[in-house]
Amino acid sequence: MLDETAKGVFTIAVTPFLPNGDLDLDSIDRMVDAYIERGATGLTILGMMGEAGKLSAEESVTVVERVVSRCSVPVVVGVSAPGFAAMTSLSDAAMDAGAAGVMVAPPGSLRTDAQSLTYYHNAADALGNAPFVLQDFPLATGVVISTDVILKVVEDCPTCVMLKHEDWPGLEKISALRAASDAGARRISILCGNGGMYLLEEMLRGADGAMTGFGYPEMMAQVVAAYHADDLEQARDIFDAYMPMIRYEAQPGLGLAIRKYSLAKQGVIAHPTLRKPGATLSQAAMAEVDTLAKRQAKRLADLGL
Template sequence: MLLDETAAGVYVIAVTPFRDDGALDLSSLDSMVDFYLEKGADGLTILGMMGEAPKLTGAESVAVARQVLRRVDGRVPVVVGVSAPGFASMVELAQAVMDLGAAGVMVAPPSTLRTDDQIVQYYRTAGDMLGATPFVLQDFPLSTQVQISPAVLDRIIAAVPTCVMIKHEDWPGLAKIEALRQTSAKGGRRVSILTGNGGLFLPEELQRGADGAMTGFAYPEMMVGISTRHAAGDSEGAQDLFDAYLPLARYEQQPGLGLAVRKYILAKRGAIASASLRRPGPKLGAADIREIERLIARQTRRLDSLR
């Protein structure tokens, strides 16, 4: 199944599991896929920024994609991050993962882009180089340092038909979602908008016109539950569920430490065998772990009160 503009729901940004010695843990990829699908994920995105993609070799990236796609076995779409400083390595990885059965790829802009015209030309070229492969434009200026206005996104969407989704994680960014939807309401091409930032703004993003989330959190069922309730018209129920998870979601969004928090909880929940990050990467201290455990206990009590 190829990714297209109708994509909706929750596409979980997957972690990349490593053993304690830093080697890839391929068997944990299987348990991780099973975990995400059991929690209701509508799709998976691998080799993203929170998947430690820059720490992998090219061969390891292909090995991860192969293992995940084999385990998914066509049950949900899988998007693969292929962002790279140059087009040659980007296209090489994109071709490899599409041959393995990926639904599409994700491309973030390089930090060297400075002007609107440069951004548009970059994605025109990316579309040409990727050929028929559908791709997600990752709009994450806090990481890429590239600011893409709604007007520039409109230009890219109009010019590059294989750009089928915006991964929106600009903030403040709610007005950007609204602006993109206003353009499509006036006759512009409508693309899927899935949002990031750990789901911290998901209820509001859905209200503004997003189609779901493409992000990570150690409790993906939170994002699935919010999206499901929103689609059913239960915005208050979606907000109540969000409120129960918010303290831990906030804690997990700490710059630098957040992925270590997420992996700790995923290991605790049995999704992966080890919480290790590949070097360089932070390690949790005893105080961090005490805080996480306290937040988990409080979250459990709040969820019990909603049942």
């Protein structure tokens, strides 16, 4: 079961589709194996990057069962939904299948701290004993969750064991949360997203690792390992080698298409298909990704990686 001590790299997984839009179960198996081989200490599925909103309830359960049955590391399942009944249903199915925990992002209708706090109180009730991750991603949800609200959720809801930190800019929030835990507040795990763009700085501020879906997941594992070995120069060199691709992936609206294209080119999934509606890459964009990948490989070879 997921708990407050979780650390490392929980790779956010895509949901592979066949060219006709059906689930690609064989690619799920290949993807799970590849993520773990590249250093994932956990996987997160059915998040925003997993196109969860485009799946039927039955398809969501199929993906959960397939991933968990294949996986040798903890699996966190995104269960965000417009209503609590759907959230409870998917959470129960995920935990019954062997998931380690679930993740909940706030609905875009929340406007005040009081509304956010009430929402997570209700979510915790709906999830029962399932440990959950509070996803703080205001750029995508439109909901700003203050540090005070996060600390209050952690205080009131013992099943909240992790923050997926994706505020941007958000380094000061990590520092404030860690200062609060140093002063006696319950300490929970903090794993960070945003495509790994600020990973090293986030680790230096007190994060426990990454939970993101950059198309080369080994980057996160290598940077985190170098950080824990107290080799910050190596961590920066590794990050710098991947930075052009991280930057390119960060384009709003295109990031998932770029990631799926990269994963397909690497053989991690069979097809770069996004289920409709979804962005597609032009030939020019695919050529740009290919060029960045070649230059990235050269930089890594120069580092002996």
